[in-house]
Amino acid sequence: MTQSHTPIAIITGGSRGLGKNMVQKLAQRGTDVIFTYRSNRAEADALVAELTAQGRRAAALQLDAGKIATFPAFADAVRGVLAQWKAERFDYLVNNAGMGVYAAVAETTEAQFDELMNVHFKGVFFLTQILLPLMADGGRIVNVSSGLARFALPGYGAYAAMKGAVEVLTRYLAKELGPRGIAVNVVAPGAIETDFGGGAVRDNADLNAMVASNTALGRAGVPDDIGGVVASLLSPDNRWINAQRIEASGGMFL
Numbered sequence: 001m002t003q004s005h006t007p008i009a010i011i012t013g014g015s016r017g018l019g020k021n022m023v024q025k026l027a028q029r030g031t032d033v034i035f036t037y038r039s040n041r042a043e044a045d046a047l048v049a050e051l052t053a054q055g056r057r058a059a060a061l062q063l064d065a066g067k068i069a070t071f072p073a074f075a076d077a078v079r080g081v082l083a084q085w086k087a088e089r090f091d092y093l094v095n096n097a098g099m100g101v102y103a104a105v106a107e108t109t110e111a112q113f114d115e116l117m118n119v120h121f122k123g124v125f126f127l128t129q130i131l132l133p134l135m136a137d138g139g140r141i142v143n144v145s146s147g148l149a150r151f152a153l154p155g156y157g158a159y160a161a162m163k164g165a166v167e168v169l170t171r172y173l174a175k176e177l178g179p180r181g182i183a184v185n186v187v188a189p190g191a192i193e194t195d196f197g198g199g200a201v202r203d204n205a206d207l208n209a210m211v212a213s214n215t216a217l218g219r220a221g222v223p224d225d226i227g228g229v230v231a232s233l234l235s236p237d238n239r240w241i242n243a244q245r246i247e248a249s250g251g252m253f254l
Contacts, residue, residue, distance in 0.1 A: 003085075005006075006030065006031070006032055006057075007031045007032070007091040007092060007245065008029075008031070008032045008033070008034065008085070008086075008087055008089075008091050008092070009026050009031050009032070009033050009037070009051055009056075009084070009092035009093070009094060009232075009234070010034045010036075010078065010092070010093050010094070010131065011023055011033060011034075011035075011092065011094040011096055012025070012035070012045070012063065012094065012095055012096050012097035012127070013038070013065065013096045013097030013098060014033070014035025014036060014037070014044075014060075014067050014094075014096065015035060015036075015037035015040060015043045015044040015047055016043060016165070016194075016195070017170070017192075017194040017196055017223060017224050018072070018095045018096060018144070018189060018192060018196075018223050018227065019094075019193060020047060021092065021095060021137070021222070021223035021224055021226060021227030022094060022226070022227040022230045022231065023047060023227075024047075024050075024051075024227060025037050025134065025227035025228050025230065025231040025253045026092075026227075026231045026234065027051045027054060027058070028054075029231050029235065031055075031056075031091075031092070031231075031234075032056055032057035032058065032085065033051060033056065033058050033059075034058075034059045034060075034061060034078060034081050034090065035047070035058070035059075035060055035061075035192045036060070036061050036062065036063035036097065037060055037061075037063075038060060038063065038064055038065070038097070039112065040094075041060075041062070043045055044060035045060065047060065048108040048202075049068070053196050056111075057085055059081045059084075061074065061077050061078070061081070063097070065097035065098075065117070065119050065121050065123040065124075065127065066115060066118035066119035066122075067123075067238075068118065068122060068123060068126050068127075068165070071126055071130045071227070072130065072132070072211045073126055074130075075130045075131060075134065076172065078090070078131065079133060079134065082134070083128075083131075086137075089134055089135060089136035089139075090131075090134060090135060090136065091135070091139045091140065091233050092140050092141075093128065093131060093135060093139070093140075093141045093142070094141075094142045094144070094230060094234075095124045095127065095128065095141070095142070095143045095144060095166075096144045096240075097119065097123070098119060098120055098144065098196070098197075099106070099115070099116075099119055099196075100112050100156075100159055100197035101112070101115070101116055101158060101159055101194055102155045102156065102197060102200075103155060103158070104154060104155055104157070105157040105158070108157065108158050111218040112158065113158050115163060116158050116159055116162050120159070120162035120163060120166065121165045121166055121169075122161045124143060124166055124169070125169060126159070126175065128141065131133075131140075132177075134183065136254070137180045137181050137182065138181040138182065139180075139181075139202045140182065140183050140184070140185075140233070140234050141170075141173060141184040141223060141254075142185055142186070142187055142230055142233055142234065143166050143167075143168055143169070143170050143182075143184070143185070143186050143187075143238055144186075144187055144189070145163040145164075145167050145186045145187055145245065146160060146186040146189060146192040146254070147188055147189065147191070147249045147252055148160035148163060149151055149163040149164045149176075149188060150188070150219060150247065150253075151252070151253040156166070160211050163188075163203075166243055167186050167188075170184050170185065170186045170243065171243045173206070174242050175210070175243070178242075182183070183239065183240075183241065183242040183243075184242065184243065185229055185233055185241060185242065185243065185244050185245070185246060186244070187226070187229055187246050187247075187248060188235065188246065188247040188248065188249070189221060189225075189226050189247075189248050189249065190211075190215065190220075190221050190239050190248065190250060190252040191211040191220050191221060191249070191250025191252065192220065192221040192222065192223060192225070192226065193208070193216075193220050193221065193222050193223075194223055199253075201204060201250035202220075205237065208212075208220050211252070214252060214253055215249065215250045215251055215252045216250060216251025216252075216254055217250035217251055218250075219250065219251065221248070221250055223249060225250070226248055229246065229248045
């Protein structure tokens with residue numbers, strides 16, 4: 001990938017929460033962005049308008065990250081945007097889309113497990129696979145994991161296990177894509193105040209206090225703590241970072 005052109009990023013789950021912050025931070029750093037939303041078109045359109053007003057190119061594409069059968073059509077939609085922008089390839093892929101399930105291992109249903117598997121692991125695997133032919137050599141992939149893959153909080157076993165799988169997959173992707181000059185890393189947020197998981201960290205005062213008391217920097221995270229990490233990791237200055245897990249948790253459960 002040369003830096004003579006404006007880089008293009010694809011971010012899944014980019015219309016809200018952490019993904020929205022990633023989109024905004026990348027746009028501020030001069031990256032054009034294709035992002036996905038699952039159902040809220042108005043929210044996605046508002047973000048496109050925001051980025052366009054800043055002079056960036058932006059496109060929102062509908063995608064359910066757990067429905068693998070829709071990926072070929074999504075890849076075609078990406079090709080359409082790239083053609084419209086007179087670009088042959090995109091440069092960055094951020095696999096961010098996700099949802100949470102809170103259930104003890106003893107109580108997790110097969111349906112819950114399958115939904116987590118499809119969105120957080122199978123979807124990441126096959127979306128990356130189908131988009132690789134459209135990615136520029138020298139590009140970057142960031143997979144979003146969770147602090148829960150390092151520390152254990154009861155109730156997140158299935159979710160965290162999928163993130164653990166993504167962390168292993170990241171190392172294999174880095175090895176296999178090395179000949180193309182593509183670096184692949186993991187960003188693992190700690191507990192963040194978003195509407196993720198029903199907004200528990202943001203809205204449950206006791207949970208928020210517990211997180212803050214177990215975090216070296218003394219508070220729960222906010223989306224603005226994460227977007228810049230991803231944007232920084234994708235910058236040319238960090239091109240030699242590869243196959244790493246970068247936890248952005250403020251020092252949680254040290």
